[in-house]
Amino acid sequence: MVNVADIRKPDFEIDSQFLNRWSPRSFLEKEVPEEVLFGVFEAARWAPSASNQQPWRFIIARTQEDREKFHSFIMPGNLIWCKKAPVLAVIISKTTTERGFNAWHAFDTGTAWGYLALEAHRKGLVTHAMGGFEKEKAREVLNVPVDYDLHAVIAIGYQGEKEVLPENLQEREQPSDRRPLNESLFEGSFMNDTSNE
Structure with missing residues (x-):
């Protein structure tokens, strides 16, 4: 397994959970006990939510x-590795409330995903x-209404061993780094980022 500390070094002290969570592609074909799995979704349940609308659904x-139903709509490049995952979930969000469009549905649902990922780790x-x-x-396959994104x-x-992946994916089977904090943080007003131009 990869030593995350060799790749990820924070600019400021933070809890190790934020560094050690990453997105492997190699999965063991091992069932996740229901109490463990549902505990992951329980964490997502408690994410912050604008007006407590809780727009996320899984x-x-x-x-x-x-799983084979899900395989029917997953792109081949992802299907090659995710077929071994014992659980697949589609995350959706309700775009409307009784007052009309919910401008915060995606923001809140992203937060729920973050809670889920950290609790899973x-x-x-x-x-x-x-x-x-x-x-x-x-x-269509999952019968999702039009007012859900x-x-x-x-x-x-x-997590499984990287050696079971195709060779091109084995090279990518490690945590990614992040840009320095000072490139994401602006004080007082936004300064255009021209580093990628």
């Missing part, structure tokens, strides 16, 4: 039959969120 697949699981899936096909497919399970 559609999960734990059986082979349900604390429980000894790994997670990997994917944007590479056919949203409209997923909407589909955000990501999340693979959840226990």
Whole structure:
């Protein structure tokens, strides 16, 4: 396994959970006990929410039959590795409230995903969120109403060895670094970032 401390070094002291959580692609074909799995979603339940609307919803697949339904809309580049994950989840958000459009639905749902990912790590699981899936096909297969946005497919399970992955993915099977804090933090007003131009 990768030594995260060799790759990730914070600019300021933080709890190690934020550094040690990353998104592996290698999963063991090992079932996640229900109490462990549902504990992960329990953490997401307690995420902050504008006006307490709690717009997030999770559609999960734990059986082979349900996982194969999910496989039908996951892009081939992701399917090659996520097929072994014992749990797949699609995270969606309700875009409307009784007062109309909920401008905060995606923001709140992203926070719920963050809570889920950190609790999964604390429980000894790994997670990997994917944007590479056919949203409209997923909407059809999973019967998702039009007033919900589909955000990501999340693979959840226990981490496997990188050697079981195709060679090109083995090279990527390590935590990614982050840009320095001073490139993301602005005081008083925003300064345009021209570093990528």
